[in-house]
Amino acid sequence: MKDEVQTREDRVAGLKGLGCSRKRVEDARFTQGKGNYVDDIKLPGMLHGDFVRSPYAHARVVSINAEAALALDGVVAVITAKDLEPLGLHWMPTLAGDKQMVLADGKVLFQGQEVAFVVAKDRYVAADAVELVEVEYEELPVLTDPFEALKSDVVLREDLLGDGDTLPDGAHGPRNHPNHIFTWEVGDKDATEQVLSEADVVAEEMVYYHRTHPCPLETCGSVASMDKVNGKLTLYGTFQAPHAIRTVVSLISGIEEHNIRVISPDIGGGFGNKVGAYAGYVCSVVASIVTGVPVKWVEDRMENLMTTAFARDYWMKGKISATKDGKITGLWCHTTADHGGFDACADPTKFPAGFMNICTGSYDIPTAFLSVDGVYTNKAPGGVAYRCSFRVTEAAYFIERMIEVLAIELNMDAAELRRINFIRKDQFPYQSALGWEYDSGDYHTAWDKALESVGYEALRAEQAQRVEDFKAGKTRKLLGIGLTHFTEIVGAGPVKNCDILGLGMFDSCEIRIHPTGSAIARLGTISQGQGHATTFAQILASEIGLPADSITIEEGDTDTAPYGLGTYGSRSTPVAGAATAMAGRKIRAKAQMIAAYLLEVHDNDVEFDVDRFVVKGAPERFKTMKEIAFAAYNQAIPGIEPGLEAVSYYDPPNMTYPFGAYICVMEIDVDTGEHEIRQFYALDDCGTRINPMIIEGQVHGGLTEALAIAMGQEIAYDELGNVKTGTLMDFFLPTAWETPNYTTDHTETPSPHHPIGAKGVGESPNVGGVPAFSNAVHDAFRAFGLRQSHMPHDHWRIWKTANDLGLHG
Amino acid sequence: MSNKMHIKLNVNGEDHEFLAEPRELLIHTLRERLNLTGPHVGCETSHCGACTVTIDGKSVKSCTMFVAQANGAEVTTIEGIGSPDALHVLQESFREHHGLQCGFCTPGMITRASKLLEENPNPTEEEVRFGMAGNLCRCTGYQNIVKSILAAAAELNAVKEAAQ
Numbered sequence: 009m010k011d012e013v014q015t016r017e018d019r020v021a022g023l024k025g026l027g028c029s030r031k032r033v034e035d036a037r038f039t040q041g042k043g044n045y046v047d048d049i050k051l052p053g054m055l056h057g058d059f060v061r062s063p064y065a066h067a068r069v070v071s072i073n074a075e076a077a078l079a080l081d082g083v084v085a086v087i088t089a090k091d092l093e094p095l096g097l098h099w100m101p102t103l104a105g106d107k108q109m110v111l112a113d114g115k116v117l118f119q120g121q122e123v124a125f126v127v128a129k130d131r132y133v134a135a136d137a138v139e140l141v142e143v144e145y146e147e148l149p150v151l152t153d154p155f156e157a158l159k160s161d162v163v164l165r166e167d168l169l170g171d172g173d174t175l176p177d178g179a180h181g182p183r184n185h186p187n188h189i190f191t192w193e194v195g196d197k198d199a200t201e202q203v204l205s206e207a208d209v210v211a212e213e214m215v216y217y218h219r220t221h222p223c224p225l226e227t228c229g230s231v232a233s234m235d236k237v238n239g240k241l242t243l244y245g246t247f248q249a250p251h252a253i254r255t256v257v258s259l260i261s262g263i264e265e266h267n268i269r270v271i272s273p274d275i276g277g278g279f280g281n282k283v284g285a286y287a288g289y290v291c292s293v294v295a296s297i298v299t300g301v302p303v304k305w306v307e308d309r310m311e312n313l314m315t316t317a318f319a320r321d322y323w324m325k326g327k328i329s330a331t332k333d334g335k336i337t338g339l340w341c342h343t344t345a346d347h348g349g350f351d352a353c354a355d356p357t358k359f360p361a362g363f364m365n366i367c368t369g370s371y372d373i374p375t376a377f378l379s380v381d382g383v384y385t386n387k388a389p390g391g392v393a394y395r396c397s398f399r400v401t402e403a404a405y406f407i408e409r410m411i412e413v414l415a416i417e418l419n420m421d422a423a424e425l426r427r428i429n430f431i432r433k434d435q436f437p438y439q440s441a442l443g444w445e446y447d448s449g450d451y452h453t454a455w456d457k458a459l460e461s462v463g464y465e466a467l468r469a470e471q472a473q474r475v476e477d478f479k480a481g482k483t484r485k486l487l488g489i490g491l492t493h494f495t496e497i498v499g500a501g502p503v504k505n506c507d508i509l510g511l512g513m514f515d516s517c518e519i520r521i522h523p524t525g526s527a528i529a530r531l532g533t534i535s536q537g538q539g540h541a542t543t544f545a546q547i548l549a550s551e552i553g554l555p556a557d558s559i560t561i562e563e564g565d566t567d568t569a570p571y572g573l574g575t576y577g578s579r580s581t582p583v584a585g586a587a588t589a590m591a592g593r594k595i596r597a598k599a600q601m602i603a604a605y606l607l608e609v610h611d612n613d614v615e616f617d618v619d620r621f622v623v624k625g626a627p628e629r630f631k632t633m634k635e636i637a638f639a640a641y642n643q644a645i646p647g648i649e650p651g652l653e654a655v656s657y658y659d660p661p662n663m664t665y666p667f668g669a670y671i672c673v674m675e676i677d678v679d680t681g682e683h684e685i686r687q688f689y690a691l692d693d694c695g696t697r698i699n700p701m702i703i704e705g706q707v708h709g710g711l712t713e714a715l716a717i718a719m720g721q722e723i724a725y726d727e728l729g730n731v732k733t734g735t736l737m738d739f740f741l742p743t744a745w746e747t748p749n750y751t752t753d754h755t756e757t758p759s760p761h762h763p764i765g766a767k768g769v770g771e772s773p774n775v776g777g778v779p780a781f782s783n784a785v786h787d788a789f790r791a792f793g794l795r796q797s798h799m800p801h802d803h804w805r806i807w808k809t810a811n812d813l814g815l816h817g
Numbered sequence: 818m819s820n821k822m823h824i825k826l827n828v829n830g831e832d833h834e835f836l837a838e839p840r841e842l843l844i845h846t847l848r849e850r851l852n853l854t855g856p857h858v859g860c861e862t863s864h865c866g867a868c869t870v871t872i873d874g875k876s877v878k879s880c881t882m883f884v885a886q887a888n889g890a891e892v893t894t895i896e897g898i899g900s901p902d903a904l905h906v907l908q909e910s911f912r913e914h915h916g917l918q919c920g921f922c923t924p925g926m927i928t929r930a931s932k933l934l935e936e937n938p939n940p941t942e943e944e945v946r947f948g949m950a951g952n953l954c955r956c957t958g959y960q961n962i963v964k965s966i967l968a969a970a971a972e973l974n975a976v977k978e979a980a981q
């Protein structure tokens with residue numbers, strides 16, 4: 009028998025299961041140009057939609073005249089809010105409990121806002137027609153500063169004023185000004201203030217995390233196809249959460265959910281951009297219903313940057329207190345959150361500022377208080393988690409800056425300050441002062457490994473020498489050592505406290521084993537480059553003992569996949585990965601009964617071994633999973649139904665808490681403001697590692713996004729609300745030339761509550777990377793008195809910092 | 818419309834003749850008229866390189882070229898670079914070294930890299946990074962793309978040497 013020559017190791021390796029750097033099954037299509045992205049979809053008779061957008065950031069829409077546009081050959085329809093109103097579709101609910109105009113209903117609140125939707129026979133005619141739609145605007149005063157907005161008499165959202173004298177509550181409680189959205193408070197305010205007032209040392213700083221954008225290489229788009237004969241709507245689109253989109257479309261359109269099929273085809277990167285529901289999706293659906301033919305809408309890059317899904321824009325005022333030896337005693341944070349014209353932030357319902365309350369970071373801080381005020385301004389709505397779990401990047405940046413500022417205040421080494429304040433290994437599970445239960449961690453081990461790997465002591469000595477040389481006029485370059493130890497919170501999440509639009513944030517997997525021992529598994533998530541078709545098959549291979557190469561993974565079609573909340577916030581591995589393992593275990597349980605029957609022993613007398621069930625104590629007597637699969641379909645087994653299938657809906661008991669230690673060594677040219685990254689070391693602990701090759705790739709990609717954000721990428725507005733960075737000319741995306749090589753490393757602390765101990769990794773490098781780059785810039789100037797400067801640290805800002813510190817002589 | 822132009826193109830070895838408005842962009846000709854959806858649109862402003870094709874031996878961003886400008890040219894897209902039975906070394910190499918994630922930039926990357934390796938069969942890492950700077954990737958951080966291209970160069974050279 010062939011099996012006899014195979015060692016157990018061979019059999020394990022043959023599965024390509026957990027821990028294997030399995031090559032990706034997705035790649036054959038993508039490398040040959042055979043991906044199938046939204047804009048590749050071409051349906052018979054398909055029309056193209058394009059938007060008339062507002063050039064103003066705040067204005068009344070006095071009139072819209074579409075006559076000339078409609079007269080153009082090839083134009084089929086021009087849709088405005090007036091047309092949508094009878095259908096109740098001129099506004100739509102946002103993920104944050106607010107509502108948002110689909111098309112301008114009397115006024116516009118940000119530059120680029122959708123005013124009318126033109127439908128034409130091709131994209132060129134549609135673009136011509138957009139130019140022919142005449143819109144008369146009456147300009148209104150513009151508010152781009154959230155602090156000013158909270159004092160201004162200019163009301164942005166008249167629709168929320170109510171009829172009486174008092175301002176009606178918003179979705180998250182009382183509002184204290186017409187431009188105020190919510191106040192969210194966590195922690196013990198009085199106790200924190202007391203601790204601060206009694207502390208030896210208090211460091212105080214305003215930490216601004218600027219507005220930016222996920223900017224995946226593929227923009228957002230959809231193709232809607234209403235089949236009037238059978239009453240079915242098929243909607244293809246760039247959706248990170250296809251099932252939730254189906255439910256939302258059903259709720260707002262009145263089409264029954266079973267008559268809607270949502271398909272996320274290949275997605276060209278998401279990073280949070282494709283979580284939200286956009287006017288374009290709704291308009292393509294309406295246009296298809298009206299015209300009876302398929303309608304495509306794909307935004308261009310400028311529309312993408314200006315209107316869909318900004319990220320960050322948090323003003324975080326912080327105070328951190330410590331004893332004189334550096335033991336942290338308290339943390340206070342007040343955040344002013346600029347949400348733009350509508351509150352469309354993509355956060356679980358009960359968390360209007362996401363998981364910002366993870367801002368105590370990796371540190372054992374006994375007392376803390378956080379409050380967040382959301383504010384309306386004349387900027388685009390969005391507030392997505394740009395490659396991070398909800399607002400976790402903001403939280404990590406905040407605490408990692410505050411630690412650095414405290415180190416300056418204490419005149420201490422920032423690495424040592426971190427070390428003496430880390431949550432210790434024996435403190436897990438750890439209850440944080442702001443309400444989380446950290447599942448597992450070993451921060452000291454990770455930190456020591458990181459410091460040793462980069463030769464930290466020697467770097468500090470070199471830096472000190474550099475400062476001497478600089479002062480002596482021997483060099484014009486400074487050396488910065490950027491430290492970060494971050495803790496992520498991912499895998500939303502327990503249904504008891506996490507939902508989106510009332511939908512619990514579980515996820516799902518359904519498995520069918522075929523008679524010949526291959527399988528298909530379908531999930532409620534959707535890959536946007538993370539390689540789910542590769543990694544989920546690996547989880548399953550280890551669970552059910554069939555080779556990953558014999559397992560097809562399918563996602564993204566709501567007619568076939570089980571319901572799930574989608575892929576964002578690093579939730580696929582923690583939640584859907586767990587569902588996959590649990591469904592696999594159900595398969596195994598049934599396989600055990602079949603094996604026992606075939607081997608003529610009691611169920612408890614067989615045990616699972618890699619790819620088979622063996623009789624305990626008699627390993628030569630076994631049935632492989634392949635044999636068992638066949639038996640499931642060809643034998644009448646008493647008391648067991650035919651077939652081998654399972655489904656699992658997994659509601660995680662807790663979030664997972666990946667962490668990492670990153671160190672960036674940066675050279676800065678004081679005279680030009682240019683930087684050079686000499687070394688970047690990234691140690692990640694994401695628990696059990698499913699596919700090391702893919703983990704490393706995720707880290708490289710996330711770090712490069714972090715590099716962009718920290719060093720130049722920004723959605724900037726002028727005082728009239730004009731977007732100044734609406735093209736890739738002004739919006740910084742690093743090329744291969746500006747991007748350094750990264751050194752990756754890991755420790756492995758499994759999650760105690762996850763079925764396979766995995767924690768998720770996709771977003772850690774963005775969360776940890778931004779403070780590492782930014783801290784390197786700050787650290788380079790520490791010897792010259794710099795405490796805080798705002799990102800992005802582009803050449804001009806760094807030059808300006810040096811100039812302000814008097815370093816230009 | 819009467820202002821259409823008579824266009825002749827050879828794409829991936831096949832001749833095409835059609836009437837097109839002079840303003841039609843080459844990327845739309847390829848994707849929508851000829852159904853070659855390998856090249857993608859990421860920006861339409863010459864920045865991202867997702868639309869990269871080879872025209873008469875040069876790498877070109879097809880989003881900022883009118884089809885009229887390409888009249889009479891020989892065009893190669895990702896679809897013409899390898900076939901399922903005979904993949905280009907770069908196509909193998911990108912898979913082997915995890916040089917792609919979402920795959921949206923990949924056709925442009927490989928098309929550009931194939932040209933780069935023709936122009937410079939023995940590039941240094943620096944030369945690869947510089948030569949690929951017209952192609953943006955949002956997913957990979959480039960490290961594995963560079964690795965894929967350097968590995969492909971080594972392999973192509975080994976094949977050449979063996980043939981000599």
Ligand code: FES
Nearest residue numbers: 859860861866880
């Ligand atoms: S689409 Fe041509 S360069 Fe971006």
Ligand code: FES
Nearest residue numbers: 918922954955956
């Ligand atoms: S692989 Fe996604 S943009 Fe390059």
